[in-house]
Ligand SMILES: Nc1ncnc2c1ncn2[C@@H]1O[C@H](COP(=O)(O)OP(=O)(O)O)[C@@H](O)[C@H]1O
């Protein structure tokens with residue numbers, strides 16, 4: 001069997017739990033060959049209350065990385081933290097040029113913060129990138145930004161937002177309720193333009209979910225590269241992230257990532273509800 005190849009266009013999380021580090025670990029776990037085009041480097045300052053600093057990469061450096069990777073060839077791709085309108089446009093061009101399934105994780109902030117870093121990037125994500133997605137994977141905050149609706153608190157509001165985001169052009173929208181939805185379960189809502197499906201797992205009582213969104217979207221990408229359908233890929237990804245969060249761990253007093261090896265080591269145990 002030939003090795004399937006995937007590209008992530010994303011930021012580096014120097015602490016190793018999110019960003020391209022999470023993406024590459026997830027690709028490896030799911031048996032695909034990962035390649036990365038770096039957009040920004042994120043650090044956390046231990047002397048300044050773990051404040052995030054974001055160091056952008058030159059656009060020509062990003063373009064050179066993508067040229068290398070497209071010359072190798074890819075079976076699927078994803079995007080994570082992009083950081084500027086110019087980078088979003090470059091990612092859109094890459095999707096068009098490669099013609100492969102594309103998972104867009106519309107990262108707007110790092111976890112715990114509730115304000116878009118650069119509002120013009122939210123507009124560009126909505127107008128330029130999301131329309132090209134095979135799957136777009138916003139969390140509740142990102143979904144409200146993309147749909148241009150008030151903060152989302154219920155499944156009904158998730159459904160309305162999913163319809164608005166789908167109207168932008170992506171084939172599938174999955175809104176992640178995660179630990180922010182007022183619910184006893186970890187609920188994500190999938191919309192294909194016609195039907196809603198609820199993916200449900202136990203809500204794990206843990207602060208160690210750093211990189212969960214990156215990991216989830218990478219798992220979808222890996223499975224799409226292997227030829228799975230979008231619904232099959234999302235199913236595997238939900239199992240993968242549930243296992244990873246179940247075994248999440250403390251890295252230091254500020255951050256705790258998910259455990260990318262948990263699905264392979266311990267397997268999955270999750271229920272699913274069709275609606
Ligand atoms: N505490 C939790 N227990 C179980 N699943 C969770 C938990 N928190 C998040 N998830 C799941 O992890 C995936 C990523 O969601 P989330 O953490 O909300 O993304 P993001 O990192 O983009 O904010 C989703 O499938 C979500 O439902």
Ligand SMILES: Cc1ncc(COP(=O)(O)O)c(C=O)c1O
Pocket residue numbers: 010011012013014018019020042080081107109110111209210211212213214215
């Ligand atoms: C480079 C990078 N990408 C993406 C994210 C978003 O991570 P999460 O999957 O926790 O939403 C972060 C958060 O720190 C990051 O540093």
